[in-house]
Amino acid sequence: MNRNDLIPIGVLARRTGLAVSAIRYYEERGLVESIRTGGNQRRFLRSDIRRLSFILIAQKLGLGLAEIERELASLPKGRTPTVLDWQRISRSLRSEIDQRIQLLTRTRHKLEECIGCGCLSLDRCQLYNKEDRAGAAGPGPRFVLD
Numbered sequence: 004m005n006r007n008d009l010i011p012i013g014v015l016a017r018r019t020g021l022a023v024s025a026i027r028y029y030e031e032r033g034l035v036e037s038i039r040t041g042g043n044q045r046r047f048l049r050s051d052i053r054r055l056s057f058i059l060i061a062q063k064l065g066l067g068l069a070e071i072e073r074e075l076a077s078l079p080k081g082r083t084p085t086v087l088d089w090q091r092i093s094r095s096l097r098s099e100i101d102q103r104i105q106l107l108t109r110t111r112h113k114l115e116e117c118i119g120c121g122c123l124s125l126d127r128c129q130l131y132n133k134e135d136r137a138g139a140a141g142p143g144p145r146f147v148l149d
Contacts, residue, residue, distance in 0.1 A: 007049075008048055008049050008050075008083070009038060009046040009047065009048065009049070010046065010047055010048075010049055010051075010052075011044065011045070011046060011047075012026055012027075012037070012044075012045045012046075012047065015047050015051060015052065015055070018052045019052055019055040019056060019059070020059070021055060021059070026047075026055065029055065029058065030045075032068070032072065033072070033076075034054065034055075034058060034071070034072060034075050035047060035051045035054055035055065036080060036081070048081075048082075048083060049083075050083035050084060053084070053089075054075065054078070054084075057071075057075070057092075058071055058075075061074075061096075064100060064103060065103060066096075066099070070099075074092045074095060074096065075092075077091060077092065077095075078092070106147070106148075109146075109147050110147050113144075113146050113147050116128075116131055116146075117130070117131035117132045117137075117146060118144040118145075118146050118147050119131075119132055119137035119140075119144055119145035119146030119147065119149075120137070120143065120144045120145070121135045121137060121138040123135060131146070132146075
């Protein structure tokens with residue numbers, strides 16, 4: 004491993020936008036791994052910038068830490084992940100991401116109309132959900148979640 008491949012935690016924090024305490028937390032969870040210097044300072048692989056960036060994106064997508072941990076566990080320890088490693092994660096998450104995109108798109112469209120919750124408070128709800136037909140299908144926003 005090249006010495007230039009290792010960066011201090013402060014550099015990692017600046018590059019990712021994460022607080023040092025957040026990086027330490029992710030380290031405790033095993034999502035990143037530091038190498039200690041002779042003076043007991045943490046050093047991280049430069050590729051951990053991408054790993055932590057993936058965590059930030061995945062959280063913004065609404066993935067839970069358990070899901071993120073599961074995906075990152077498939078990456079190699081102690082070496083920079085390859086394109087093939089990241090493609091494997093991409094394929095693994097693609098269906099979940101596509102489902103979330105569909106839900107967001109449906110929500111964006113239906114929010115201006117009737118979402119099928121049965122409130123019948125909008126004029127349009129009287130048209131789309133006449134006599135609360137959606138209520139017969141079960142509770143909640145039937146036109147968005149079904």
